[in-house]
Amino acid sequence: MSGTVDQRFAPPEAHVQDIAPVDTVQLAGRLIRLGAAVIDGLIAYGLVWLLIFRASRQCLHDSIADTKVIKL
Structure with missing residues (x-):
């Protein structure tokens, strides 16, 4: 075994x-990010609804x- 110390986890x-x-x-603030997430969700829900x-x-x-698709 060598006597060197492993430096993989040392800070740069x-x-x-x-x-x-x-x-x-x-x-962006929390409200803007929340609004963007709500808009993204509505768009995804709308696409699923259309499909x-x-x-x-x-x-x-x-x-x-x-x-x-048939009705039973």
Whole structure:
């Protein structure tokens, strides 16, 4: 066995400096992020609704597999 210490988990020794000043970046607040998540959810729900509840009651996977939907 060698006498060297494993350095895989040691912190980096190089100095890292940010290129852009912190003042130029403004992160979105909690309310804006919540609103974006709600809008994304509504869009996804609307697309699913359009794919499932069509006039033929045939979903997208039924169209791809060329199957028919029948009422029992």
